[in-house]
Amino acid sequence: MSTDDRREQILSSIGAVVLEHGVKVTSRQLADAAGVAEGTLFRAFGDKDSLLIAFVEREGCRAFDLSSVEQRRHECTTVSELVRAMIEVIVDQLGHYMELTMALGPLIQAAHSGYREKGTVEAHHQRFADFNQRIASLLEPFAHEISVSTTAAAAAIATVAVTASSSWGQVAPPLSLDDTHRILVHGLIAEQSGSSPAPFPNLDHS
Numbered sequence: 001m002s003t004d005d006r007r008e009q010i011l012s013s014i015g016a017v018v019l020e021h022g023v024k025v026t027s028r029q030l031a032d033a034a035g036v037a038e039g040t041l042f043r044a045f046g047d048k049d050s051l052l053i054a055f056v057e058r059e060g061c062r063a064f065d066l067s068s069v070e071q072r073r074h075e076c077t078t079v080s081e082l083v084r085a086m087i088e089v090i091v092d093q094l095g096h097y098m099e100l101t102m103a104l105g106p107l108i109q110a111a112h113s114g115y116r117e118k119g120t121v122e123a124h125h126q127r128f129a130d131f132n133q134r135i136a137s138l139l140e141p142f143a144h145e146i147s148v149s150t151t152a153a154a155a156a157i158a159t160v161a162v163t164a165s166s167s168w169g170q171v172a173p174p175l176s177l178d179d180t181h182r183i184l185v186h187g188l189i190a191e192q193s194g195s196s197p198a199p200f201p202n203l204d205h206s
Contacts, residue, residue, distance in 0.1 A: 007044050010034040010051070011058050015100075018055065022103035025052075052107055056100055060124075063097035064131040066090075069138060079142040080185045086135065087161045087180050094165035132158050160184055 001009070010030075017033040018025055027048045031038045045051035069085050076082035101108055135154035139146065146153050160183060164175035175183075 063093045090161040
């Protein structure tokens with residue numbers, strides 16, 4: 001097995017034990033979860049903290065990956081179906097990522113001190129910009145049905161879905177999937193019985 005394959009095999013195996021133990025997880029627990037010797041961990045990553053940081057970075061990339069939606073985009077025949085498919089994936093993946101960052105909070109904060117030197121902050125900004133662009137591209141076939149530009153709609157979907165992905169210190173997330181979908185597709189104002197909804201003003205001047 002190549003070094004890259006070994007690293008990926010380890011990273012793909014340690015999620016459960018990291019969530020269970022957080023920063024207190026031991027190298028022995030990580031090795032057992034990955035089915036390798038501790039020495040293999042150290043040869044692949046150098047030390048435990050480097051392994052955990054690499055794991056969070058990997059999961060961060062996966063959290064913003066919309067490949068599963070892009071692969072089945074043609075199954076969505078309405079913008080409502082597409083938005084539902086997107087938020088289900090985003091909330092699930094980002095929710096998992098946020099759990100990890102909470103579990104490894106102290107380590108992540110310590111690592112941030114070196115981020116600017118390594119350009120990591122810029123990389124995160126670019127990742128989110130790419131994420132928004134992928135959402136906008138998915139929306140493009142339905143552009144004529146949307147009251148704002150696909151870029152503005154993508155920003156709204158990303159923002160609301162990110163909010164729905166975290167409990168923000170509460171017992172449960174503040175928005176259910178149904179509420180998130182309803183807000184994004186129909187807005188906040190309830191239609192009055194027997195009347196037509198007022199048209200959405202187009203406030204996008206780009």
